[in-house]
Amino acid sequence: xxxxxxxxxxxxxxxxxxxxxxxxxxxxxxxxxxxxxxxxxxxxxxxxxxxxxxxxxxxxxxxxxxxxxxxxxxxxxxxxxxxxxxxxxxxxxxxxxxxxxxxxxxxxxxx
Amino acid sequence: xxxxxxxxxxxxxxxxxxxxxxxxxxxxxxxxxxxxxxxxxxxxxxxxxxxxxxxxxxxxxxxxxxxxxxxxxxxxxxxxxxxxxxxxxxxxxxxxxxxxxxxxxxxxxxxxxx
Numbered sequence: 001x002x003x004x005x006x007x008x009x010x011x012x013x014x015x016x017x018x019x020x021x022x023x024x025x026x027x028x029x030x031x032x033x034x035x036x037x038x039x040x041x042x043x044x045x046x047x048x049x050x051x052x053x054x055x056x057x058x059x060x061x062x063x064x065x066x067x068x069x070x071x072x073x074x075x076x077x078x079x080x081x082x083x084x085x086x087x088x089x090x091x092x093x094x095x096x097x098x099x100x101x102x103x104x105x106x107x108x109x110x111x
Numbered sequence: 112x113x114x115x116x117x118x119x120x121x122x123x124x125x126x127x128x129x130x131x132x133x134x135x136x137x138x139x140x141x142x143x144x145x146x147x148x149x150x151x152x153x154x155x156x157x158x159x160x161x162x163x164x165x166x167x168x169x170x171x172x173x174x175x176x177x178x179x180x181x182x183x184x185x186x187x188x189x190x191x192x193x194x195x196x197x198x199x200x201x202x203x204x205x206x207x208x209x210x211x212x213x214x215x216x217x218x219x220x221x222x223x224x225x
Contacts, residue, residue: 031212033213035216037152040219041218041219042115042201042216042217042218042219043154043201043203043214043216044216045213045214045215048213086152088154092212099144099156099212099214100156101154101155103151103152103153104152104153104154106152
């Protein structure tokens with residue numbers, strides 16, 4: 001079955017870069033996503049990448065995909081205190097209906 | 112306008128009661144979902160509805176029943192509530208027809224069963 005793994009915690013200093021990693025098992029994944037959940041709020045889509053891409057950049061966010069190793073990462077440049085949240089990796093497989101989330105990485109940004 | 116809205120935001124109730132959570136989306140999407148997020152923030156899909164048909168039903172207890180009066184609404188009814196049902200329940204919606212499947216989430220309903 002499908003499985004998505006992430007480390008549960010990450011702490012960085014304000015102004016540093018954050019790198020959040022994710023591994024997945026389903027090789028038929030067509031899209032992979034990063035969602036952000038702030039305290040007391042729902043999940044907000046940050047970015048997504050199609051499986052035939054290696055990299056996608058959007059302002060301070062860079063997504064890297066290594067399809068061979070089934071590894072996805074999210075880099076946040078110049079991390080700010082407002083970036084403190086839980087970041088969920090998710091995959092959508094080919095039928096477009098199955099959508100699996102990782103356990104979430106809690107990012108803490110220290111002043 | 113809120114794209115995916117859930118009511119109530121907070122729900123506190125006694126064990127054994129029956130309760131409903133409502134969800135509405137104004138995005139014109141044809142698929143809606145219910146997720147459960149436990150105290151450790153793990154997110155698990157419970158149901159999804161596409162054009163009023165249940166298409167995913169993960170192994171949730173049959174005390175949970177989704178009801179979709181139309182494609183803009185997917186309500187969650189829970190019978191005989193148990194302590195272990197305490198969690199945050201999220202509604203989401205997406206447009207099917209392709210694997211992009213970007214899901215838009217509501218703000219969540221925090222259910223506490225006493």
